[in-house]
Amino acid sequence: MEGTRREFIKAAATTAVVSVVGGTAVTAEVRGLSDPTKWIKSVCRFCGTGCGVLLGVRKNQLVSLRGDPEHPTTKGLVCAKALFLPKIVRSEDRLTHPMIRKNGKLARASWDEAMSLVAKKFAGAIKQHGADSVAYYGSGQALSEESYLANRLFKGGIGTNNVEGNPRLCMASAVGGYVTSFGKDEPMGSYDDIEHAGVFFLVGSNTAECHPVIFDQILARRQAKRDLQVIVLDPRMSPVGAMADIHLNPEPGQDLIVLHAMAHVIIRDGRYDSGFIDKNVQFKAVKDKKPVKVSFDQYREFVAQYTPERAERACGVNAEKIVQAAHRFAAGPTMSFSTMGLNQRTRGVWANNLMHNLHLITGQIGKPGATPFSLTGQPNACGGVRDTGSLCHILPYGRVVKKAEHRAQMEKLWGCKPGTIKPKPGLHTIAMFRALAKDKVKAMLVLTTNPAHSLPNASPYIDAMGKARPNKPFIAVIDAYPTMTTELADVVLPAGMWSEKAGVFGMSERRYQYQPKISNPPGEARSDFDVLLDFAARLEGHGVVPAGYISSKFKNTDDVWDEMRLASKDTAYDFMGMTRDRLRKERGLRWPAPTTDHPGTARRFVKGEDPLLDSGPYADNSIGKGETNFYAAPDNRATVWLRPPKGPAEPADAEYPYVLSTGRVLEHWHTGTMTMRADELKRAYPESFVEINPADAKDLGVRSGDPVRITSRRGEAVIKARVVDMPRPGMVFVPFHWEAEAGFINRVTIDAFDPGSKQPEFKICAVKLAKA
């Protein structure tokens, strides 16, 4: 019997591997689930890579998943997490009925009771304290249509810009970097560029664990091009650093000077592209808090001070390595990948700008294999939150609340009275939760996210959401699973998961992909979209949203999608050609795609590839095929910014001598709401760990497995040590997936944020360590 079981498990393991990496060879099965009878195309629910998947369905139940070999970019590959999605969806502890907190405990309620209470609390707050007394906190995991609808309801219906979402915690600095460098958000290149690159520059990106399918494509490119170079800029020797040709590992938070030193070398050694710069680039500095144009010569003088030797003294990176990296970058074709290491910083926007600077001065942009590219952490941060304008300062498709013209466009499309949308940005995430702590936000709706776990310096925000007090704000949470946040809620609304609802996800390369509904949610759970429709109708009934504003216009996500296409028309995002029928049939489409016969765009801003340069408001017939026009930017030129190198908000000091950086592991995802529900994934990493450099461990008298107390100015955690030569000396690394109280690392992290992007600095705070 033992032999039989063992053989069965070995066969399951082999099958799983072949399924994940072998494409079509064998059907993936999660042990315990049944054989599928048909396969339906969809998109993975985890990171922003946007892997195409095939859902195995049997008796109209999701029973299996495998990579979609016909997917144009991910080509059948998915990572371990995706394999377990069917199991995760069918988890036994799914939320199946609404709950209302009574006498301190959540108790079962009907939908009508729960929704009546939510609507009453919101309407009461709006009537008594004004529209800005309520707030919405959404997610890069909601469908695009759900985020768009919530944004429409709050900004155009209720009349508050207090609309935020968890992409503020992961991608806001990338957005700020794109907008300030190129005029609009989102990358100009695509995954197609991987197959043309000669150099990969990985900046603050543990691609191997956080975007493993992309990492595999990088490795495959290395197989095909033996002289390919991989340059990694990261203070930690992650699995990516281990395969680098050049690993630049500065002290945490000191990478800006490395990027300047690379620019210094490129200009000093004549490796810049003056022809590209003359046609496409402008240079700007900030004086008296205002951007001013400067010349290339002024930029040259600016970076002249940042010699590789000065950088070495400042951050510990070998000067010769910086020179080598700069030369290889300029040789190209160079594709940069960046993610949280660059974004989760108090100077995240500047760091993104400086990476873009390198591409712009070398002309390593807008041609095959040459582009900066921000990898996204969530499946729909791009299409769902960033593009639909579901943050406190923006409106759909590149519009901002500050511009009267943009507000007027959206008010017209949404059918609002002129002046409904406020010109002042609402509360950004940290400000929103601080306002909650001060009871200034009176009612908040949280959708498909777990801020009690994911916010930095979490303790005061957990208290803000859950601590009993007179006039405590009202919190309603829509989620599919019990989380730390549902534990604090006044009302919990059970939601449909991924394969239980139909809509669109938009991933890192501007590809919008349709996911079909396979089965109904369990129990009484409803899709987030249906909950939002119900909520809107009840607010209309209370008279705090105009009658019929939502209820007369939308019945399903298809209706919303059609309005979203209209909202994109004649913008730099134009996807009028992405009809629902097309998305149902095709493996996603990349915008711009302005007409129904357009195949989508691999490279924006490039004549001959970007359809918006051929006709419409951005057309330019003065340039030839392959030439670049940054039409979304002022003067049609991208900006090279002169940004001084600045360090973190809380560097290490005598009292707190180590730097804590948080991140992820391959097997888990974010707050573990999903991956901790797959036993196999949970067992792979059942508890948290802190990586400590052997030199530091020796000083501390710590061995692997010893509990270590990590203390910051805000809180502490006790976590088992993993002594390993991955973080540089003076730095420790902790993945943030676990919620167990002793190891809950977000009580330790800092909520200082970038003044531009408002994104918190998860990557750097000062801590002290002691053997517990």
Added chain:
Amino acid sequence: MTVIGACARIDSSDAVGIRERLATLGGVSTFDLDDPGRVGLLIESESLDAAHQTLCEEIKLVAGVMAVWPIYVDTEQDEPPDSTRGSPVDTR
């Protein structure tokens, strides 16, 4: 007993040699994948810690192995429950 299914990205110009070197590791067997730049790995061990050590500290040191991803982990014998919740809908 722990079984880990994993995938390694290898230098395809030395695939035979790499597989031979991998096969010398205790509890490790290899199998073919479509892509000659990859090899499938089955790691059997008496404990998760030992299997993890093989994965993280031994396989990665084999010359020609560039990266390894665990894809399937099983450390127990019992079958998980097969939930049948959720009702069918038209899937188009």
